[in-house]
Amino acid sequence: MTCLSVVANAQSDKPLRMIVPLAAGSTVDTLARAIAPGFGKATGHPIVVENVVGAGGIPGTSQVVKAPKDGLTLGMISSNHVINPGIYKTVPYDSLKDITPIAVLATVPLVLVVNPTLPARNLKELLAYAKGNPGRLNYGSAGNGSTLHLAGELLISETGIDMKHVPYRGTGPLITDLIGGQVQLGFVSISQVAPQVKAGSLRALAVSTPARSAALPDVPTIAESGAPKYSFDAWIAMIGPAGLPKPIVDADYLAVKTALSSPEAKTALSAQGLTLLDTGPDLAPAFFQAELTKHQKLVKQSGATLD
Structure with missing residues (x-):
């Protein structure tokens, strides 16, 4: 049984919720809706893209981290995920320990x-x-x-x-x-x-x-x-709750790679000025850690707080 069939055969009659913790029409939302048809076809699930907005994406991401570990609830998140721990006094989850990184899809120059x-x-x-x-x-x-x-x-x-x-x-x-x-x-x-x-x-x-x-x-x-060490971009990633079984993670990664090659996704990437990445589940955890460290240093420097 292939990884993809693991996902397709597990409760295949049920929809897969793709939670976007940002507003409809945002860059993250646009990309999520562009890949949804191809991702659904590859996984064998109908995809429901759901916007859960507010507080820098915390309410929506909270739903992802609390979801059952069955692969039927995933999240499409942005750089806010690693910024929030520095600007909010309370975040009801750990930005690294409470998620399973599936892929970093694109950067936003x-x-x-x-x-x-x-x-x-x-x-x-x-x-x-x-x-x-x-x-x-x-x-x-x-x-x-x-x-x-x-x-x-x-x-x-x-x-x-x-x-x-x-x-x-x-x-x-x-x-x-x-x-x-x-x-x-x-x-x-x-x-x-x-x-x-x-x-x-x-x-x-x-x-x-x-x-x-x-x-x-x-x-x-x-x-x-004139600033040779400067490098900064926003990014978009797909995550699941912590402890998501590896066969599901691997299947989702293959499915999202397939979906990103669709004409709809390529149009969305071009229109939004995005740069496609290929950072899968093996490399994504280190990416998240490095981004958290970098952004928390900048947040501290800025003195920004939101509650």
């Missing part, structure tokens, strides 16, 4: 954009301006402790510049104020500002990932632009 009125056409000019005008630059984010906030904190840490953080309630208001000049710069996912960059209402200085993005091939990385 960020781009550092500035208002065009700022006299900086590249990162080196931005750093020179910031050092000549300490404390005068405001960088916006989607909220305290968000990935966009921590991307800015890492830039401060790696370059020694002095900037003020301005948190917004979401990326939409942030982009509006970046264009309006209320804040001078910020990190945003590439897909969310590509039209504004193309139109010239925002200027792209550098991308956050170690390699350039195919979505903005002419925009250099931060590492090649």
Whole structure:
């Protein structure tokens, strides 16, 4: 019996809940819904994508970690999973011990954009301006402790510049104020500002990932632009509750790899500016540990708290 048939034959008449602890229409939700048909076909289960929102994804993830270890409840999570332990006083589960990592599916490259009125056409000019005008630059984010906030904190840490953080309630208001000049710069996912960059209402200085993005091939990385140790991106992963049997984990990994090769998934990956990864259950635990360590250091540096 193959791994896939283990899952397909176990309660195959029952739907598989794919919990997305983020809002409908988010990048994670879009990818989850794109892979659901192929994942369902490969596992033999009808897939129900369910959004359980609030508190940085904690309520939704709580349902995953408390679920039976039968493979019928999985979660599609984001980088918030390793940020939350630092910004919330109480998280009702251990971000490493209470999950079974199945796969890290994709990363979400960020781009550092500035208002065009700022006299900086590249990162080196931005750093020179910031050092000549300490404390005068405001960088916006989607909220305290968000990935966009921590991307800015890492830039401060790696370059020694002095900037003020301005948190917004979401990326939409942030982009509006970046264009309006209320804040001078910020990190945003590439897909969310590509039209504004193309139109010239925002200027792209550098991308956050170690390699350039195919979505903005002419925009250099931060590492090649003056901060050689800088590397930051958000990511999307599939998890189950702790103790999920290995045959189910292996089957789900094969199923999600198959689903990611579908036209729907490839379209979603391209539209969202995502970079596909192939980090399976053998490598995913180490990835989670490294990301938790990195993000908790940045959270402590930022002083961000949410309760």
